[in-house]
Amino acid sequence: HCPTGALRERDDTQKVFDALADPEKVVVVQIAPAVRAAWGESLGLAREDATVGRLVAALRQMGVDYVFDTNFSADLTIMEEGTELLHKLAHKEENTFPMFTSCCPGWVRYVKAVRPEFTDQLSTSKSPGQMFGAVTKSYFAELKGIDPHNIFCVEIMPCTAKKAEVAIPVMNDACGDSDVDVSITTREVDRMIRAEHIDATMLPEEDFDDPLGTSTGAAVIFGATGGVMEAALRTAYHVVTGKTPEPDAFSDVRGLDAWKEATYDLAGTPVRVAVVSGLANAGYLLDAIAAGEVEYDFVEVMACPGGCAGGGGQPIHDGEELAGVRGDVLWGLDHNAELRNSYENPSIKAIYEDYLGEPLSERAEDLLHTDHHAWSIH
Numbered sequence: 393h394c395p396t397g398a399l400r401e402r403d404d405t406q407k408v409f410d411a412l413a414d415p416e417k418v419v420v421v422q423i424a425p426a427v428r429a430a431w432g433e434s435l436g437l438a439r440e441d442a443t444v445g446r447l448v449a450a451l452r453q454m455g456v457d458y459v460f461d462t463n464f465s466a467d468l469t470i471m472e473e474g475t476e477l478l479h480k481l482a483h484k485e486e487n488t489f490p491m492f493t494s495c496c497p498g499w500v501r502y503v504k505a506v507r508p509e510f511t512d513q514l515s516t517s518k519s520p521g522q523m524f525g526a527v528t529k530s531y532f533a534e535l536k537g538i539d540p541h542n543i544f545c546v547e548i549m550p551c552t553a554k555k556a557e558v559a560i561p562v563m564n565d566a567c568g569d570s571d572v573d574v575s576i577t578t579r580e581v582d583r584m585i586r587a588e589h590i591d592a593t594m595l596p597e598e599d600f601d602d603p604l605g606t607s608t609g610a611a612v613i614f615g616a617t618g619g620v621m622e623a624a625l626r627t628a629y630h631v632v633t634g635k636t637p638e639p640d641a642f643s644d645v646r647g648l649d650a651w652k653e654a655t656y657d658l659a660g661t662p663v664r665v666a667v668v669s670g671l672a673n674a675g676y677l678l679d680a681i682a683a684g685e686v687e688y689d690f691v692e693v694m695a696c697p698g699g700c701a702g703g704g705g706q707p708i709h710d711g712e713e714l715a716g717v718r719g720d721v722l723w724g725l726d727h728n729a730e731l732r733n734s735y736e737n738p739s740i741k742a743i744y745e746d747y748l749g750e751p752l753s754e755r756a757e758d759l760l761h762t763d764h765h766a767w768s769i770h
């Protein structure tokens with residue numbers, strides 16, 4: 393904490409309250425995977441009672457028009473990023489490896505600011521939050537006949553770096569407005585619940601709205617270190633072999649170790665993968681790659697130790713690190729999910745059939761991918 397109080401935590405909750413009070417605005421909120429593992433901690437809820445269904449109910453009580461799940465667009469990210477990886481592997485001589493994940497804005501910023509020589513190796517896929525905003529202000533707006541300029545898109549994230557990501561000037565592909573209007577943290581949504589005098593212990597369980605509220609176990613593990621990698625490998629395996637992978641076939645990269653690696657066989661092609669969390673560890677990994685000490689095809693990097701479960705926007709408990717406990721909640725949700733693979737999500741199938749065509753189509757490239765060179769760090 394700043395001893396003089398000159399530095400305070402940025403709070404964007406008033407922007408959300410203002411939009412809720414504006415009759416012109418259609419307020420659409422998305423809830424990120426890791427938020428559901430932590431939002432009840434500072435509201436006196438037991439972990440088993442702090443379900444995402446109760447958070448959905450709290451948001452509806454505040455007057456939110458549509459409550460959706462970032463997990464939907466995490467599945468979309470996997471479809472795009474997994475396909476991007478397979479295309480690169482199919483044209484290995486034309487590409488530089490490894491390809492790095494790009495869903496963590498803390499990591500993307502670090503690459504651009506500190507190790508720009510690796511920028512071209514970042515996946516061009518936008519983060520799930522940004523993809524969600526882009527499809528909300530295009531596909532969803534068309535489905536519902538809403539003027540996208542009247543949609544106010546809010547994301548609830550475990551993350552403070554997302555506040556800078558939503559402000560990147562080129563993240564406006566759906567209608568010219570920002571794809572996401574404001575990013576608030578888990579701590580901020582908890583403050584909103586308290587400010588509205590909502591008793592979290594009395595909330596009913598409610599479902600997400602359709603169609604951007606349907607997701608799979610592969611999406612929910614985005615919030616834990618190793619989850620993006622595992623989710624991508626499940627879909628890549630299916631695309632290459634046509635078979636459904638064993639649910640835990642790619643589980644070697646789970647756990648809180650700072651740097652994990654594995655090699656998997658995808659229909660005769662060995663794919664070497666690594667997972668790191670924490671930017672210091674990412675720096676060591678980049679040094680090792682640059683020195684030729686290690687070689688990988690695909691690398692997942694999350695800036696926060698333990699991934700988003702331990703993100704900078706989550707409730708703070710002095711002296712206690714809860715990334716592991718929250719990550720276990722997410723792995724449990726995946727284990728119990730009816731659908732465990734992104735390609736099985738019926739809403740994902742529908743958006744490709746009805747709107748996007750196929751992964752990496754022209755429309756998908758326009759809405760769901762970005763050019764990491766098109767903006768600069770100030």
Ligand code: SF4
Pocket residue numbers: 495496497498499550551552553554694695696699700701702703704705
């Ligand atoms: Fe944000 Fe941390 Fe998650 Fe990166 S790892 S997206 S910085 S919460």
